[in-house]
Amino acid sequence: MSTATTALSGELAAKSAENILEIRGLTLNFKAGGNTIHALRGVDLTLANGEILAIVGESGSGKSVTGLSILRLHGKTATMAGSINFRGRDLIGLDEEEMRSYRGGKIAMIFQEPMTALNPVFTVGFQLAEVLKLHCNLDRAAAEKRSIELMNKVGIPEPELRLKSFPFQLSGGMRQRILIAMALAAAPEILIADEPTTALDVTIQSQILRLLRQINETEKTAMIFITHDLGIVAKLAHRVAVMYAGEIVEYGSVAEIFSSAKHPYTQALLASVHDAPRGQKLFAIAGSPPVLTSLPAGCAFAARCNYAEQRCNATVTPQKMANRMWRCIRA
Ligand SMILES: Nc1ncnc2c1ncn2[C@@H]1O[C@H](COP(=O)(O)OP(=O)(O)OP(=O)(O)O)[C@@H](O)[C@H]1O
Numbered sequence: 001m002s003t004a005t006t007a008l009s010g011e012l013a014a015k016s017a018e019n020i021l022e023i024r025g026l027t028l029n030f031k032a033g034g035n036t037i038h039a040l041r042g043v044d045l046t047l048a049n050g051e052i053l054a055i056v057g058e059s060g061s062g063k064s065v066t067g068l069s070i071l072r073l074h075g076k077t078a079t080m081a082g083s084i085n086f087r088g089r090d091l092i093g094l095d096e097e098e099m100r101s102y103r104g105g106k107i108a109m110i111f112q113e114p115m116t117a118l119n120p121v122f123t124v125g126f127q128l129a130e131v132l133k134l135h136c137n138l139d140r141a142a143a144e145k146r147s148i149e150l151m152n153k154v155g156i157p158e159p160e161l162r163l164k165s166f167p168f169q170l171s172g173g174m175r176q177r178i179l180i181a182m183a184l185a186a187a188p189e190i191l192i193a194d195e196p197t198t199a200l201d202v203t204i205q206s207q208i209l210r211l212l213r214q215i216n217e218t219e220k221t222a223m224i225f226i227t228h229d230l231g232i233v234a235k236l237a238h239r240v241a242v243m244y245a246g247e248i249v250e251y252g253s254v255a256e257i258f259s260s261a262k263h264p265y266t267q268a269l270l271a272s273v274h275d276a277p278r279g280q281k282l283f284a285i286a287g288s289p290p291v292l293t294s295l296p297a298g299c300a301f302a303a304r305c306n307y308a309e310q311r312c313n314a315t316v317t318p319q320k321m322a323n324r325m326w327r328c329i330r331a
């Protein structure tokens with residue numbers, strides 16, 4: 001991790017006493033057949049003004065549903081409890097109409113599936129204009145002008161021409177830039193980016209990460225960046241939350257997590273990155289996560305943990321220090 005990132009983390013910690021988002025005890029259950037899928041189990045998270053918080057974890061750990069829950073896009077088969085406080089308002093208590101004004105407005109999301117997030121039958125100009133009409137109340141001419149500004153901002157060459165393109169006429173990197181432009185259309189205060197670079201090749205990936213970093217710095221947009229790639233976390237984020245089986249098992253600044261991870265799962269993730277052949281980003285921790293329909297009473301990672309003891313099977317009380325938490329009784 002660069003010293004610049006470390007310095008930035010310190011600077012942010014000092015100035016961002018105010019949280020723009022506070023999630024407390026967030027629980028999300030899906031009904032499937034006769035079973036309950038415990039997708040989120042008491043998630044506590046804060047996002048400070050202007051910060052980039054990364055959420056990392058293996059596939060199925062609950063990263064996407066955390067992002068979707070903030071916008072209440074978790075679907076009708078789920079029940080949600082807890083609180084999601086955005087600038088003093090609990091989003092869980094809002095009715096659907098009020099919620100719609102937040103979605104894509106004050107809080108925007110770049111979804112995990114870049115190919116399906118754009119409608120193939122409309123030009124990108126039309127799709128950008130729709131967002132601008134909805135959230136910014138702009139007429140056609142003003143929407144086109146603003147679309148061109150947004151496309152310039154996200155580094156799309158010849159925006160006037162590109163407005164007339166259909167999604168299939170653009171490269172993957174360009175499509176992702178369009179999605180970022182759409183997310184930025186209403187100047188959101190929070191941008192949730194769900195694996196926005198996973199489908200892109202490495203060069204384009206770096207360009208998109210640089211763009212997001214630049215947006216964070218110039219617009220002061222706070223970001224929740226969801227990824228399974230710890231290399232990206234080190235490059236981009238100020239703080240990290242590590243998820244496992246629907247829980248946050250550890251959080252701290254990027255510097256703290258990379259230099260002194262406390263939870264054996266975080267340590268295993270970091271080790272798997274160091275051990276992985278170059279270019280390989282998949283986690284390779286022996287065993288697999290527990291089934292979310294029948295979770296153990298104690299630590300969910302115990303079955304895969306090299307340090308597990310008898311007492312790990314009892315309820316785990318998270319250990320907390322200022323801006324630092326780990327859910328392990330041993331650490
Ligand atoms: N609509 C749904 N109905 C039932 N279960 C769901 C639904 N959406 C998500 N889940 C379950 O919730 C859990 C968390 O899913 P989520 O998509 O958040 O994982 P993730 O951490 O984003 O994984 P990935 O890295 O693969 O994107 C998974 O077990 C998933 O199967």
Ligand SMILES: [Mg+2]
Pocket residue numbers: 063064065112194
């Ligand atoms: Mg996901």
